[in-house]
Amino acid sequence: MIKLLIDFIQFLNTVAPLFISLAVLTLLAALLSKSIKKHATVYYIVLAIPFAMVAIPFTGRLFGTELFNFNRIPFLGGILRDYIHMGTLGFPLLIIIMYMGALNPKNFIVKKLLGIRKELSIMSGFPILTHSLIRVTNNLPNALKFFTDNDEYMERAGAINALGAGITSFSFVLGILMLALFIPLWVTSFDSVRKRMGSVKWRKLQRWAYVLYAMLFIHAMGIQSGSLLNQREREMPKPAIEVTAATAETHNRSNRGNPELQGHADRNNRGDKNAVQPIADSIPRTEAVKPAERNRHQQSQGFADIKVDAQIRRYIHITSLLLIFGSYLYLRLRKARLKKK
Numbered sequence: 001m002i003k004l005l006i007d008f009i010q011f012l013n014t015v016a017p018l019f020i021s022l023a024v025l026t027l028l029a030a031l032l033s034k035s036i037k038k039h040a041t042v043y044y045i046v047l048a049i050p051f052a053m054v055a056i057p058f059t060g061r062l063f064g065t066e067l068f069n070f071n072r073i074p075f076l077g078g079i080l081r082d083y084i085h086m087g088t089l090g091f092p093l094l095i096i097i098m099y100m101g102a103l104n105p106k107n108f109i110v111k112k113l114l115g116i117r118k119e120l121s122i123m124s125g126f127p128i129l130t131h132s133l134i135r136v137t138n139n140l141p142n143a144l145k146f147f148t149d150n151d152e153y154m155e156r157a158g159a160i161n162a163l164g165a166g167i168t169s170f171s172f173v174l175g176i177l178m179l180a181l182f183i184p185l186w187v188t189s190f191d192s193v194r195k196r197m198g199s200v201k202w203r204k205l206q207r208w209a210y211v212l213y214a215m216l217f218i219h220a221m222g223i224q225s226g227s228l229l230n231q232r233e234r235e236m237p238k239p240a241i242e243v244t245a246a247t248a249e250t251h252n253r254s255n256r257g258n259p260e261l262q263g264h265a266d267r268n269n270r271g272d273k274n275a276v277q278p279i280a281d282s283i284p285r286t287e288a289v290k291p292a293e294r295n296r297h298q299q300s301q302g303f304a305d306i307k308v309d310a311q312i313r314r315y316i317h318i319t320s321l322l323l324i325f326g327s328y329l330y331l332r333l334r335k336a337r338l339k340k341k
Helices: 002-015 017-031 033-038 040-062 074-084 090-100 108-114 117-148 150-157 162-187 191-197 199-206 209-234 245-254 259-269 291-300 310-340
Strands: none
Touching: 002 017, 002 310, 017 033, 017 090, 017 108, 017 310, 033 040, 033 117, 040 074, 040 117, 074 117, 090 108, 090 117, 090 209, 090 310, 108 117, 117 150, 117 162, 150 162, 162 199, 162 209, 191 199, 209 310
8 A cells, every 4th residue: 555655646747747736835835834834044045055065066067167066966965956956946935925915824734834935935946946057058059049040049049840849948938037137036035135125125125026937938838838739749659550441452462573572472462371461570579468367467567557648748747737826826816806806
């Protein structure tokens, strides 16, 4: 039973990683709310360490200095790659912070999370800055080339669908604008900066968070939909060969210049039971599986054995984004109407 549950969670993490990260981080934030509030600085330092491990070598390479790459360390490298990936930590934290303003503050879990909203905002900055430093800045020059030299971009990027390439390039450019908006919102989350600004100026600035959420949705949807359009062009299904009397006859006519293959066709036409049709030789045959072995094989399959196509995963990611941001918009408008009444 435990193994089945673990396999199911791993399967969900493969096809819908955003929902799993969102559920895990929400649970951890609620359970550790008192600890985060009391020892916020410790959490900031812990999250800043991976950022430094990624940012220092990256900055060194920009200035022509090759420093030690922590990604080469087996276990640590996997953690850093997940840290760079926006969907693992940074994106779910922003969604949690976003939803706090739309949910009922009297709810027990929401009340706990609202108490550490400022701390979660600061914590989200480290993985978001790491993601922006590596992913967006690395892809930005190539993305700009789509608008300045489209032919060279399409050739170098290996893009097939121009619309998909344009959407992806626009999403990377939008990522830089998001970063420019996120940094002042993040910096002003610190108490020392907030006190110097004053509550009135701080509240006016924080209203730009709604613009950031909208840009975040457009950015994420653009990355997924642009990749999907290019992926669909690459994976267009080839027509399958159906073995019928018509196709066999066509194949036999095409082989009349080959004495050996024509001999097979003649024997087929005479009704020779031992003759093998040439078209059947190109079709792989598998050995018959006994019923007991087939049942045993089917019983051994679990969630870990299910393979989901990359294109299907893209559709799942797009649906996840629509559900998350669509439900947030509904809840936010509903709360505003209730407040107005």
